[in-house]
Amino acid sequence: MSKTYYDPADLRKFGNITEWSEELGNKFFEYYGKVFEEGALTAREKSLIALAVAHTEQCPYCIDAYSKDTLQRGVTKEEMMEAIHVGAAIKSGATLVHGVQMMNKVNKLDG
Amino acid sequence: MAVKSLKKQGSDLAQSNKQLEILSNGIFQSGELPTFKNKISETNQFPLKAKKLEILQINVGYMCNQVCDHCHVDAGPDRKEIMTRDTMRQCLEVIKNSGAHTLDLTGGAPEMNPDFRWFVEEAAKVGIKDFIVRSNLTIIRANKKYYDLPEFFKKHNVHVVSSMPHWTRGKTDKQRGDGVFDKSIKALQELNAVGYGMPNSDLRLDLVYNPSGAFLPGDQASMEKDFKKALLEDFNIQFHNLFAITNLPIARFLDYLIASENYEDYMFSLVEAYNPAAVKNVMCTNTLSISWDGYLFDCDFNQMLELPVNSKVKHISEYNEELLEGRNIVISQHCYGCTAGAGSSCQGNTIPAEAGIS
Numbered sequence: 001m002s003k004t005y006y007d008p009a010d011l012r013k014f015g016n017i018t019e020w021s022e023e024l025g026n027k028f029f030e031y032y033g034k035v036f037e038e039g040a041l042t043a044r045e046k047s048l049i050a051l052a053v054a055h056t057e058q059c060p061y062c063i064d065a066y067s068k069d070t071l072q073r074g075v076t077k078e079e080m081m082e083a084i085h086v087g088a089a090i091k092s093g094a095t096l097v098h099g100v101q102m103m104n105k106v107n108k109l110d111g
Numbered sequence: 112m113a114v115k116s117l118k119k120q121g122s123d124l125a126q127s128n129k130q131l132e133i134l135s136n137g138i139f140q141s142g143e144l145p146t147f148k149n150k151i152s153e154t155n156q157f158p159l160k161a162k163k164l165e166i167l168q169i170n171v172g173y174m175c176n177q178v179c180d181h182c183h184v185d186a187g188p189d190r191k192e193i194m195t196r197d198t199m200r201q202c203l204e205v206i207k208n209s210g211a212h213t214l215d216l217t218g219g220a221p222e223m224n225p226d227f228r229w230f231v232e233e234a235a236k237v238g239i240k241d242f243i244v245r246s247n248l249t250i251i252r253a254n255k256k257y258y259d260l261p262e263f264f265k266k267h268n269v270h271v272v273s274s275m276p277h278w279t280r281g282k283t284d285k286q287r288g289d290g291v292f293d294k295s296i297k298a299l300q301e302l303n304a305v306g307y308g309m310p311n312s313d314l315r316l317d318l319v320y321n322p323s324g325a326f327l328p329g330d331q332a333s334m335e336k337d338f339k340k341a342l343l344e345d346f347n348i349q350f351h352n353l354f355a356i357t358n359l360p361i362a363r364f365l366d367y368l369i370a371s372e373n374y375e376d377y378m379f380s381l382v383e384a385y386n387p388a389a390v391k392n393v394m395c396t397n398t399l400s401i402s403w404d405g406y407l408f409d410c411d412f413n414q415m416l417e418l419p420v421n422s423k424v425k426h427i428s429e430y431n432e433e434l435l436e437g438r439n440i441v442i443s444q445h446c447y448g449c450t451a452g453a454g455s456s457c458q459g460n461t462i463p464a465e466a467g468i469s
């Protein structure tokens with residue numbers, strides 16, 4: 001089997017990060033757990049946000065985890081893809097809006 | 112969707128010993144799967160003991176009008192195993208003489224047993240508090256002879272528990288076959304029309320959700336909310352409760368897990384979601400499952416794996432409450448399915464759903 005940087009089985013070892021820094025690791029997981037509890041947003045809505053962010057962050061572990069998590073919550077394929085498009089729109093918008101900065105600079109330098 | 116049962120296909124997985132071999136000695140690339148026995152021993156819950164009988168679950172036959180992808184019974188139109196009236200009479204004797212308050216008829220499609228209506232009529236006379244028929248819904252629309260089932264159910268105050276994989280056509284038809292969604296919707300509307308599922312109605316209509324693929328069911332309460340909203344808005348359908356049930360790695364679902372290379376991940380997901388608190392109320396402790404030919408099992412899953420009760424009493428004709436109560440429940444690796452997350456039984460979660468990520 002070819003070696004790659006990412007091994008899907010490593011996702012199951014995520015909790016092991018506490019072994020080398022117990023206090024900080026535990027604090028992170030406590031925070032993480034709280035974030036995903038039902039609140040003003042439903043757990044389903046939070047899962048869709050997480051799926052979109054997983055893609056903009058291009059984290060393969062997060063994509064695996066939240067593809068499964070959204071499926072478990074009854075989310076449809078169409079909803080999942082729409083969420084990713086939202087992430088993609090923000091990501092490309094964030095790139096393009098910096099074009100204004102570029103234009104400002106060019107206008108200042110070159111009239 | 113599968114076109115015929117594993118048995119008809121001559122698949123190895125139609126044999127329970129092959130399934131048990133995979134469950135017990137499956138090849139795992141990333142570590143060994145802990146045994147269920149050791150897992151429940153950690154919290155002193157081994158051996159699991161049978162409590163007083165409350166629910167008699169009777170499988171009246173494996174014949175079904177559907178061939179669903181996930182079916183742990185491997186039911187289908189080509190399955191001919193069917194309970195006879197004589198065996199039903201033996202079950203009725205037990206119903207009369209035991210303290211069971213719930214009778215739960217399952218299959219296949221129980222309505223396809225030629226003695227189904229006779230059995231319902233006879234069983235309804237013996238004072239059972241909750242009389243459940245597990246209907247796949249489409250049977251109500253499959254043939255003219257079943258069209259009056261909603262009225263028949265109403266007449267005998269049957270509690271209808273119906274499978275419904277999702278509120279969308281795509282996900283439902285993928286798991287259960289083309290056209291199943293539309294027929295199920297029509298059947299639900301007909302059940303509603305005679306009074307089933309209405310908010311203040313005594314005619315109970317519950318739906319069963321089980322995932323369409325290699326993942327666990329989400330939070331039951333949230334899923335129920337989503338199902339209710341979508342079915343009411345889209346089809347003006349109402350129902351009482353949603354039972355979220357985990358797919359157990361047996362028969363066609365096991366076949367699917369292996370073929371799709373999801374078996375290892377799925378088993379690890381079950382182990383990771385293992386919840387010791389869910390062990391206390393697993394259905395096998397207060398339920399007895401009876402096969403079409405009258406043999407006794409701790410649950411429907413053990414029935415399919417041909418793991419009989421650990422008792423001198425093996426058949427309904429020899430039923431003896433004293434000998435069966437307190438027996439050790441027969442367990443194997445598939446039992447992780449009933450103890451994952453908020454627990455899973457034929458009545459849905461066995462403990463209140465927990466908040467947070469799964």
